[in-house]
Amino acid sequence: MEDRSISDIIEAYLKEILGNSEQIEIRRSEVANHFDVVPSQINYVIKTRFTLQNGYLVQSKRGGGGYIRIERINLLDDVDVLDMLINAIGDSISERDAFDVIRTLYEEKVITRREGDLMMVMVAKQTLKLDSRVKENQLRARVLTSLLNRLRFES
Known part of the structure; x- marks a missing residue:
């Protein structure tokens, strides 16, 4: 049997609840109690697995209620989401986060598999291969932002 981390299990649970729905509302403490973990574990899963780059928008309200x-x-229906992605990328993006953005574009059928493969090659570490990780992440952000801008104007 495959070893899955508690984060993987919580992510799968939340995605199962989401199902075909557009959105869900959860109480962090209830999910934490369900898995017998601290609430910060739920925060970690949401912050790392349910990102804009992965095709999710997360909002929270603190307090008793x-x-x-x-x-x-849905990237196809909302050009504003491409703008939000561009803003989220900012001046720098890691290879992993860039790959997440491209994978989400593919899963949402904004790009074809071939286009996605080409985009991944364009932003890959081995392609950019600079002496500085900071400069590499900055160049990757410029390339990915240019690609997203092109998609935005075609939509």
Whole structure:
């Protein structure tokens, strides 16, 4: 049997709840109790697995009636999401985060598999291969932002 981390299990649980829905609202403490983990574990899963780069928008409200809302975003229907992605990338992006953005574009059928493969090659560490990780991440952000801008104007 495959070894899965508690983060993988919580992610799968939240995605199962989300199912075909556009969004869900959860209480962090209830999910933490369900898995017998501390609430910060739920925060970690949401912050690392339910990102804009992965096709999710997360909102939270603190307090007694607080909740965490996880919304699946559809890139095809909302050009503003491409703008949000561009803003989220900013001046620098890691290879892993860039790959997540490209994978999400493919899964949302914004790009074809071939286009995705080409984009991944363009932003790969071995392609950019600079002496400085900082400069490499900055160049990767410029390349990916240019590609997203092109998609935005075609939409």
